[in-house]
Amino acid sequence: MIHSLRFSPTTLRPFMSLSNSASAGSIELKMMPWLLIIFVSAFQGVICFCTQRLEPIYVKEGEVALLKCPLGVTSSDVIVLWQRSSLDLCDLKEASNSSLGLEDLGEQNGRPVTAYREKLVMLNISRSDEGFYACSLRNGSGALRYAWFNLTVYRGKCYTEKALYSLQRSVGESATIKCPLVVDVPLHEHKISWVKDCKSEMDPSSNIYIEKLTESDAGYYTCTCSFWNGTFGIERVYNMSATVQLTLNDDTPALDPQIIQPRHNEFIAVDVGKMAVITCTAVLHNDPEFEDLFWLNGTSFVDDNSNSDVFYNSTVERQGEREWHMRASLVFKNMSQEHLNRKYTCKLESTVQKLINVSIILVKKESPGAIRSYFLWLGIVGAFVLTSSVVIVIYVKLKIDIVLFIRDLRGGPCSVSDGKQYDAYIMCYKTSSEEALSEEDRRLIHEVLETTYGYQLCIYDRDVLPGTAVADAVLENIGLSRRLVLVPSALDPEQEGQYGLMSGLHAALVDRRTQLILIERAPRGQLESLPESLQLLARSSGTVTWRDARSAHLSSAFWKKLRYHMPARKSPQHRSKEMTIL
Structure with a gap:
């Protein structure tokens, strides 16, 4: 509450008495304005106090108190002064600043108070800070106006019922x-x-x-x-x-009615030739006396007469103090094909100005036998696809092992009707020393193929009679062989030479009567260093990689892959077992 500086009749009563006791001369009357000016100058701090108690400001003990002066500062030469009085101003008639015990406030003597312009901030308030506070506007001549605050500090719980x-x-x-x-x-x-x-x-x-x-x-x-x-x-x-x-x-706002069942545009499966009941449920929050729930077939009303083949009946059930469930059941005595794939609409007419309806479409329910048959065929197809995928993966991963296993079970040499005499013709091709096989490695390949696996090999130095023309001998032996095996060597073959290599390539490329097997050394050789014709064969024919000591063991991938590309042939161990049985 704001109290302005003014003079009340009580304040002026001594001057009025002085005037009445003097003679009623014109001199005394003319001196009254001057007396008033002298009084104001002497007692500028005199104020008029409240006739009713000030509205208190409540602050919790230990918190921050914020007082904001409501007096507007209209000029730059006017300052705001904050003061405090420990007296109850409403019990006093009149007083000056000194009699009120007003003290200026600010950041003095370590007091946690901040006064700046129109605001007074007191940190960590305590019960000793209770009392009356005043803000005043002052200029060079003194106070212009006052505003008073009654600060009350409470303790205990986090709020007081007096300030809510x-x-x-x-x-x-x-x-x-x-x-x-x-x-x-x-x-x-x-x-x-x-x-x-x-x-x-x-x-x-x-x-x-x-x-x-x-x-x-x-x-x-x-x-x-x-x-x-x-x-x-x-x-x-x-x-x-x-x-x-x-x-x-206590009054609960009324909620709008709504249809909770069925869902809008829902497809409902029904049995043809049987009775079907479709229930529509609406929730109401007002008296259902003026509500109506019914069914439409397209744009036509469904009859509510139970003697009809298609009709509906409605019921109302109270769920709570202000909630009702209204149900309209659409009944088909005998569901037929003509009822299917048609739109039926459940509509609620309510006092609420809102269109409330849901539509459904009836579809034929699949018989359990048809569903079981569908899932059965789906399971068969899925199992077939899964099995095929597993078989393909196994075959790709274990193709070589499977083929070799079948050969060992079936056994038997290649047919003699093909006119071939040898299983393979071994020929060397020249390459760099890093990519070539040593003489020991080449000899090991010859011995394993002949001794361990029983292949009949044609080796020029061993099987060609001396004095035979090289070209004729090479062409003849390649023609008598089912495979042409090219082995990398750092030296040119002494007898066969380049002509033998080219003849073998011609037989493999053009005649196609002899299949080519190219042996290379790991890491894989650079095909660009080979003749163009050999590069083509290496990309289109069987290639086997020799990995030095790792390939020397008979269980290595080298021998499996080499046997895979070689013609079928029983090993000597199998033939010895058959001889023992006989």
Whole structure:
């Protein structure tokens, strides 16, 4: 409450008495204005006090008190002065600043008070800070106007019933509870926290939003704003709080009716040739006396006469104090094909100006036998696809092992009707020393193929009679062989030479009567270093990689792959077992 500086009749009574006791001469009357000016100059601090108690300001003990002077500063030469009095101003008739015991406030003697312009901030308030506070506008000649505050400090719980912000809502409505604090203090950054009824802590936020109020939401919501400030060199946390009382009215707002079953545009499966019942359920929150729920077939009304082949009947059931369920059952005595794939609409006519309806389409229900048959065939196809995939993967991964296993079981040499005499003709081709096989490695390949696996090989140095023409001998032996095996060597063959290599390539490329097997040494040789014709054969024919000591063992991948490309032939061990049995 703001109190302006003025003179009351009580204040002027001594001067009026002085005037009456003097003679009623013109001199005395002319001196009255001068006496008044002298009185004002002498007692500029005299004020008129309240005729009723000031509205108190409540602050929790230990928190921050913020007083804002309501007197507007209209000029730059006017200052705001904050003062405090420990006396009850409303019990006094008249007094001056000195008799009131007013003291100036500010950051003096370590007191945690900050006065700046229109605001007075007192940190860590205590019971000793209770009392009356005044802000005044002053210029060079003295006080112009005053405004008074009655500060009351409370302790105990987090709020006082004497200082509450009220918020009223109804059950079922939504509510936003805003923190009423005006954060306008010269302190550092802050955060806001909430508690309900001084017990339940809530998520920190500027506002609290409740989508649908219930009776348990009523209560006292206290928001606390915390500040960090290094006053007098000590970093501390200061709080300000305010409490909102949320009260809920008993009247619940009426909700709009709605159809909860069936869903809009739902396909419902029915049995042809049997009775079918489709139930439509609507939820009402008003007296259903003026509500109507019915069915439409397309745009035509469905009859409510139970003697019809297609009709509907409706019922109403109370679910609560203000909730009813209205049901309309669409009945087909004998479902036929003509009822299928047609749109049926459940419509609610209500006092609410809103179109409420849902539509459904009836479809034929598949028989359990057809469904089982469908899933059976689906399972068979799935199993077949899965089995085929597994077989293909196994075959790709283990193709060589499977082929060799079958050969060992079936056994038997290649047919003699093909006119071939040898299983393979061994020929060397020249390459770099890094990519060539040593003489020991080549000899090992010859011995294993002949001794261990029983292949009949043609080797020029061993099987060609001396004095035979080289060209004729090479062509003849390649023609008598089922495979042409090319082995890398660092030296040119002494007898066969380049002509023998070219003849073999011609037989493999053109005649195609002899298949080519190219042996290379790991790491894989550079095909660009080979003749063009040999590069083509290496890409289109069987290639086997020799990996030095790793390939020397009979269980290595080299021998498996080489045998895979070689013609079928029983090993000597198999033939010896058959001879023993016979």
